């Protein structure tokens with residue numbers, strides 16, 4: 001047979017999957033790998049989707065999504081960011097944040113263009129850039145900067161091929177948040193070099209030390225060059241529903257809608273009605289889930305304080321603990337494999353998130369208190385035995 005496409009061959013499986021595969025067949029495993037809420041979707045959302053089906057909402061919707069949902073997204077964004085977006089041509093409903101990111105990249109990146117990403121960053125970004133035959137270019141981000149770009153490092157990485165940079169705040173895998181002061185500097189760089197900015201805000205509601213983080217789109221000169229990515233997955237425990245969205249300049253969004261027609265046509269109709277209820281109904285369930293993640297964050301950080309040789313970065317948002325293992329002298333991939341074999345705990349090794357991050361492991365604390373306590377006890381035992 002003839003060779004498969006360059007794109008198919010360029011995209012490698014995520015190392016997160018490899019860890020899952022290593023755990024197959026093992027019993028009594030505690031997993032800190034899964035980046036999704038362990039809650040059920042709130043009842044009002046489920047009921048709204050059922051009602052939509054009962055009401056006969058069984059057909060294709062507009063490619064950009066049902067108008068009431070686009071209006072609700074624009075209204076919610078006005079409330080949170082103070083920005084106006086037209087539901088007509090500046091909002092698109094997508095199959096999760098994932099498809100919003102993919103359509104954005106397909107719309108703004110040509111083959112050979114560079115997209116600047118932080119190292120570490122979420123695994124899928126670089127693979128999505130590769131699907132566009134673009135080049136993901138990594139800039140190391142450091143713990144002392146909350147794992148956000150140092151403006152000088154970002155600017156040094158820009159070439160005449162750079163089309164955009166991506167900011168994920170709060171971030172997966174670190175939980176770091178970019179401050180307004182930093183975003184102002186990054187925005188000035190975007191304007192100076194005429195770059196697009198992809199602002200992945202899927203964890204914006206999951207924050208623990210105060211109000212919602214600043215969005216770079218709100219800064220002067222930025223709304224016209226920023227594509228905001230958001231999702232119902234994490235905020236409303238709706239990962240399996242596959243509903244997300246993007247907001248941006250009409251030229252970008254209308255082209256994303258054109259691509260959507262050829263990719264998925266539209267997001268599942270009933271799921272869109274569920275998402276509409278998520279935005280329009282009271283937000284008490286979200287508040288409860290966030291409070292619960294906040295408690296688990298405290299718990300996991302307390303546990304790590306008592307584990308010698310490992311240092312946990314205090315996450316300001318999302319539900320990940322990013323832990324520095326460099327004192328062990330091990331590569332994170334070896335550490336994760338050994339920990340799984342000896343203590344039956346799965347964590348994600350940092351190299352999943354960038355080549356410069358193989359001295360970290362990521363633990364998702366979107367899991368029960370019992371799993372956190374028992375999992376950390378096993379990690380403590382593992383570390384104590386390493387010392388001997």
Ligand SMILES: Cc1ncc(COP(=O)(O)O)c(C=O)c1O
Nearest residue numbers: 035096097098122172231233244
């Ligand atoms: C940083 C980040 N962005 C986007 C997504 C996409 O999630 P979804 O497609 O479920 O909205 C994820 C999922 O893990 C994520 O961690």
